[in-house]
Every structure is written in structure tokens, then in C-alpha cells.
Amino acid sequence: MIPLVIILGLLLMAVIAIISVYNKLVTAKNRMQEAWSGIDVFLKKRHDLVPNLVAVVKGYAAHEKETFEAVIRCRSQAMYAREQEEQIRSETDLSKSLGQLMVVVEKYPDLKANQNFLELQMQLSAIEEELSLARRYYNGTVRENNIRIESFPSNIIAGMFGFKKGKFFEIDKSETNINFYNQ
Numbered sequence: 556m557i558p559l560v561i562i563l564g565l566l567l568m569a570v571i572a573i574i575s576v577y578n579k580l581v582t583a584k585n586r587m588q589e590a591w592s593g594i595d596v597f598l599k600k601r602h603d604l605v606p607n608l609v610a611v612v613k614g615y616a617a618h619e620k621e622t623f624e625a626v627i628r629c630r631s632q633a634m635y636a637r638e639q640e641e642q643i644r645s646e647t648d649l650s651k652s653l654g655q656l657m658v659v660v661e662k663y664p665d666l667k668a669n670q671n672f673l674e675l676q677m678q679l680s681a682i683e684e685e686l687s688l689a690r691r692y693y694n695g696t697v698r699e700n701n702i703r704i705e706s707f708p709s710n711i712i713a714g715m716f717g718f719k720k721g722k723f724f725e726i727d728k729s730e731t732n733i734n735f736y737n738q
Contacts, residue, residue, distance in 0.1 A: 580703055616662070619659045690724050698723075
């Protein structure tokens with residue numbers, strides 16, 4: 556009788572441990588998804604602002620057609636990206652093309668003094684700052700999720716229940732080189 560109680564007690568502790576690890580994995584996954592939805596809000600704000608910014612710049616620099624087309628193309632790709640990796644890649648491309656647009660702006664002092672442009676530039680700067688903070692938070696949740704999935708013994712439970720590692724949202728600052736602030 557005593558061995559049966561001990562076995563049942565050990566079995567009960569194992570079940571409780573599995574449930575605990577599973578719940579922690581679910582929590583990490585949900586935090587990561589919530590953080591991505593926060594990024595998504597700022598990306599949509601940026602997508603909505605881009606056509607207005609291009610329109611204002613186009614009025615001053617109509618001959619920079621390739622730059623405008625690149626920005627609009629990158630925006631469209633970013634808006635319609637389905638998979639998270641594709642969205643991250645397209646958002647990086649959009650950041651690069653916005654950086655190129657800002658280089659064009661530097662050639663036009665009248666544009667840099669235009670009130671509409673200055674307002675759009677401030678809005679874009681604020682969105683980029685918020686996006687940077689949201690990206691940092693998201694990457695932290697991805698790190699925590701991935702640690703849980705890779706650590707023993709939760710890696711066994713993660714494998715049993717199909718938990719997947721998250722993808723970091725990183726933008727190569729050396730390639731984007733965006734300066735949205737008026738210098």
C-alpha cells in the first residue's frame with residue numbers, strides 16, 4: 556500500500572510539473588504575440604503616413620521618381636506581407652527606402668522649411684521612436700520564449716506540444732541610416 560501511495564504521489568508531482576511548465580510556455584508565447592500586435596499598430600501608423608510624406612516631397616522634387624516609387628513599392632510589400640519573417644524583411648526595406656527619401660529631402664531647403672513636411676516628419680519620428688520601443692519589448696519577449704523552449708526540461712514539453720521559437724525583429728541600423736529629425 557505504501558509503495559502505491561509513493562508512486563501515485565510521484566506521478567501527481569510529475570503531472571503538476573508538466574502542467575506548470577506548459578503554462579509558462581503558453582504565457583511566454585502569448586506575451587510574444589501580444590508584443591507583435593503592438594508593433595503591428597505602429598507599422599500601420601507608419602504605412603498610413605508614408606503616402607502623405609511622399610506627396611509633400613514629390614511636390615518639391617518631382618524628378619526623384621525612382622525614390623518615390625521605391626518607397627511606395629516597399630510600403631505595399633510591407634502592408635501585404637503575410638508571414639512574420641516576410642513582414643520583418645519588408646519593413647526593413649521600407650525603412651531603407653524612407654532613409655533614401657530623407658536624403659532627397661536634404662537637397663531641398665524649401666521643403667525642409669515646409670510646415671506640412673515638418674509636421675509629417677515629426678509624426679514619422681514619433682512613430683519610429685515608438686516602433687523602436689515596441690520592437691525592443693517584442694525582442695525581449697522572443698528571447699524569454701526561446702529560452703523557455705530551449706531550456707531543459709521545458710524543451711521536452713515544448714517539443715511534445717509543438718511550441719515554436721520566435722523570430723527576432725532586427726533592423727540593420729548601418730543599412731537604414733534614417734535621420735528623421737531636422738538638423
